Amino acid sequence: MNELVTTRIRTTATRLGLTHLPSQLDVFTRRAEEGKLGYLDFLDLVLEEEAAMRDERRFRSSLRLSKLPHHKTLDQYDFSFQPELDPRKIKDLATLSFIEGKGNAALLGPPGVGKTHIAVALAVAACRAGFSVYFTTLDDMVRKLKGADAIGRLAGTLRTYLRPNVLVVDEVGYQPLERAEANLVFQVVSKRYEKGSIILTSNKSFGKAHMFRRTCARRRRNLTGWAWRATSGRTTS
Numbered sequence: 001m002n003e004l005v006t007t008r009i010r011t012t013a014t015r016l017g018l019t020h021l022p023s024q025l026d027v028f029t030r031r032a033e034e035g036k037l038g039y040l041d042f043l044d045l046v047l048e049e050e051a052a053m054r055d056e057r058r059f060r061s062s063l064r065l066s067k068l069p070h071h072k073t074l075d076q077y078d079f080s081f082q083p084e085l086d087p088r089k090i091k092d093l094a095t096l097s098f099i100e101g102k103g104n105a106a107l108l109g110p111p112g113v114g115k116t117h118i119a120v121a122l123a124v125a126a127c128r129a130g131f132s133v134y135f136t137t138l139d140d141m142v143r144k145l146k147g148a149d150a151i152g153r154l155a156g157t158l159r160t161y162l163r164p165n166v167l168v169v170d171e172v173g174y175q176p177l178e179r180a181e182a183n184l185v186f187q188v189v190s191k192r193y194e195k196g197s198i199i200l201t202s203n204k205s206f207g208k209a210h211m212f213r214r215t216c217a218r219r220r221r222n223l224t225g226w227a228w229r230a231t232s233g234r235t236t237s
Contacts, residue, residue, distance in 0.1 A: 096122075099197045138175075173203060
């Protein structure tokens with residue numbers, strides 16, 4: 001391939017937004033020559049590589065916008081330290097079918113059993129699958145909603161929690177909510193109902209979780225809820 005043609009290809013690729021092709025053109029042509037690829041196979045190679053790089057950039061951008069505290073995966077979770085937790089239930093959640101159906105998942109259990117790890121791992125998988133994700137603790141969400149309400153900007157702040165496909169709410173029930181705070185949280189829960197998914201973690205049962213004192217009975221049918229009762233073991237939160 002002469003230099004004039006390669007220059008034209010790089011220029012055209014840049015104009016088309018194919019950002020990976022210009023820097024990898026020599027690599028692609030060498031692989032084509034070594035593999036004796038036909039025209040269609042070569043085109044398929046270039047497009048597959050470009051699509052893979054674009055997906056990776058989108059994934060990295062989604063992770064950055066998600067505000068996740070870390071990017072642990074389910075492969076990093078040690079199920080041997082939580083023998084009462086059925087891995088099949090986690091694998092079922094990891095299919096993300098509940099997100100596709102705009103359902104919710106409740107991860108319930110005592111502190112130190114890895115609820116946050118699993119919630120984040122599901123969120124990372126959701127990002128990889130193309131869903132938008134936002135992570136918050138319940139305390140931080142309530143604080144921001146109260147502050148916005150006080151200055152007349154509640155609607156804008158609510159959109160932060162309503163816009164993503166998946167909202168991860170960590171540490172539900174650690175602190176009791178006042179009536180006004182519970183009403184703000186209820187607005188998020190009710191407005192997301194059947195429009196987006198919530199993954200929540202709590203050290204309370206449904207009957208004791210302050211966030212759901214009034215709302216849980218109305219929403220429980222839409223929760224893909226499960227809990228484990230481990231009382232000890234290495235923390236992975």
